[in-house]
Amino acid sequence: MAGLLAQAPAADGLVQGRTELEWLKHLIKCHDKEIPELEELNAYYEGKQPLSYMHPELQRELDENVRQVVINWPRLVIDSIEERLDVEGFRYPGKTEADAELWRIWQANDLDEQSQMGHLDALAMKRAYAVVGENDQDPTTPIVTVESALDMYAEEDPRTRRLIAAVKRWCVGDGADKVDHATLYLPDSTIWWVxxxxxxxxxxxxxxxxxNMGELPVEILANRPRLKGRGGVSELADVIPISDAACKVATDMMISAEFHAMPRRVAFGFGDEDFVDADGRRLSVWSRVAGRIWATAKSRKEDGADVIQFPEANLAxxxxxxxxxxxxxxxxxGLPPAFFGQSTANPASADAIRSSETRLVKRAExxxxxWGGxxxxxxxxxxxxxxxxxSDDARALETIWRDASTPTVAQSADAAVKLFTAKIVPLRPTRERLGFSQAEIGRMEELDEQAANDAVARIAGGDVLPLFGAKPAPDDPQPSPGPGDPPEAVPAGSASGHAA
Structure with a gap:
């Protein structure tokens, strides 16, 4: 039957009985079920979540007068981890340096920027996807894109845990001109639909x-996957309830500041005609409340006029x-308290700051x-x-990451130099530990090679300076021999010498 999938390769481990169209509809249906949750998580990261912990009747009554105060801790939590996730290259087994060709393909696809966005979306919305495809313009540089979980969904084989089908969806146009498009990824085929x-x-x-790859050209960046939940969990799962409470408390604080933080006054024996400006025009209600000085010709004894003031509210x-x-x-x-603006009178020492970041660094690692895998x-x-x-060699690739910790430059340099001097770590890994990029390290190695070639050329020309260093100046005082030094040779014929 045309379009019917035959038995999947051994890597998939399943006999697929769905047609390609059935796969498409099945994946779209599964994707539609999780989109509301993903959109809610995305709203929390963007700081556009609805106000929580307020009665609906009260919210409807105050909706026009109350605007939610958003304390965007979800974004702080996500960004604090994502800022420490920077890919710097890929290394083949048995090699000490990153592979230049793989890094060229990475850079050609702008994956410096795309990987950052993929990590961020995975942290916030449980997962993101990476898709590989052919490049008709340049066959030596395949196309790699990073996709949002709002646009893409994948299903895996429960036995092998490999992806067996995926769909990507997008729309073109608006309203009556809107056209839905989709791409279906299967182990041996990629099909575009409209x-x-x-x-x-x-x-x-x-x-x-x-x-005919036998595998999907798709990989999933899942955040905190578990054995029974390999699709991942949002990093905001534990933060959202507390963030909602903080937004509610902050909103209540602003309402209290408007109605209770300023002293409230009560006036007895006054009418609207008594609240006028210098030109005799009546003042608004707010002017009556917030005015600093009230003056009237009425007396407390004869007219019963009186003004009292309630104490203002304390917002502590x-x-x-x-x-x-x-x-x-x-x-x-796992964030340091300083990230939330909490500090002590005395500034924390460098060691204390690094100690407070231990859990954050470990999470990033x-x-x-x-995600390196x-x-x-x-x-x-x-x-x-x-x-x-x-490629058999690529089965043991290693992803090179930038150090997730934040040591000082002096400490990093001191530790790296000591390891290199003791011949524990070679020169190139030493430079990687110091945070230099692969391009910078390559430039350093070119300069090292150029300096070595120049030295060889000078030696070949009779200049021994590269070997023995500069000769001491003639007027430099010669060091006197020590007790254990051999006696200096005495020229023949001298007063204290003996004839040969």
Whole structure:
């Protein structure tokens, strides 16, 4: 039957009985179910979440007068981890330096920027995706894109844990001109679809690609996957309830500041005609409340006029509640208290700052370990698309990450130099530990090689300075011999010498 998938390769481990169209509809249905949750997580990262912990009747009554105060701790939690996740290259087994060709392909696809966005989306919305495809313009540089979980969904084999089908969706146009498009990824084929008259059909503008890879050209960047939840968990799962509480407390604080932080006054024996400006025009209600000086010709004894003032509200209870909520978020997210503006009278020492970042650094290193494997699989598929066959050497690729910790420059340099001097670490890894990029290290090695060639050329020309250094100046005092030094040779014929 045309379009019916035969038995999947052994790598997939399943007999697929769905047609390609059935796969498409199945994946779209699964994707539609999770989109509301993903959009909610995205709203929290963007600081556009609705106000929580307020009665709906009260919210409807105050909706026009109350605007939510958003304390965007979710973005702080996500960005604090993502800022420490920078890929710097890929290394083959047995090699000490990063592979220049893989890094060229990485740079050609702008993956410095795309990987950053993929890490951020995975942290906020549980997962992101990387897709590999052929490049018709330059076959030596396959195309790699990073996709949002809002646009893409994948399903895996429960036995092998490999992806067996995925779909990417997008729309073109608006309103009546809106056209739905989709790309279906299967182990041996990639098919483009378009929705016309309410039905999906293969897009005639994009011929299908029967690449016969035996694997999907798709990889998943899942955040905190578990054995029973390999799709990942948002880093905001524990933060959202506390963030909602903080936004509610901050909003209540602003309402209290408007109605209770300023002293409230009550006037007895006055009418509207008594509240006028210098020109006799009546004042607004707010002017009556917020006016600094009130003057009247009425007396307390004869007219019964009187004005009293209530004490203003103290907002310190809101401050202490927000500080307590900030401490809860810091403990759950593993962030230093200083990230939430909490500081002591005396500045923390450098050692104390690094100690407070221990959990944050460890979390970032865990992400590097998990996502390093994802990027290695992506680059293996890049080589498969480029060369038409799988590379055995690429099975043990290593992703090079920038150090997730924040040591001082002096400490990093001191530790690296000591390890190099003791011949524990070679020169190139020493430069990597110091945070130099692969391009900078390559330039340094070129300069090292150039200096070595210049030295060899000078020696060949009779200049021994590169070997023995500069001769001491004639007028430099010669050091006197020490007790253990051999006696200096005495010229023959001297007064104290003996004839040969």
């Amino acid at each position: 929705k016309a008259d309410g039905e999906w059909a293969e897009d005639p503008d994009y011929p299908r690609d029967d690449h 209870n809101f401050h202490s509640t927000l500080n307590q909520l900030a401490q809860l978020v810091a403990s759950m997210a 865990r992400k590097q370990r998990a 994802t990027w290695e699989r992506v680059m293996r598929k890049v080589l498969r698309v480029r060369d038409g066959e799988w």
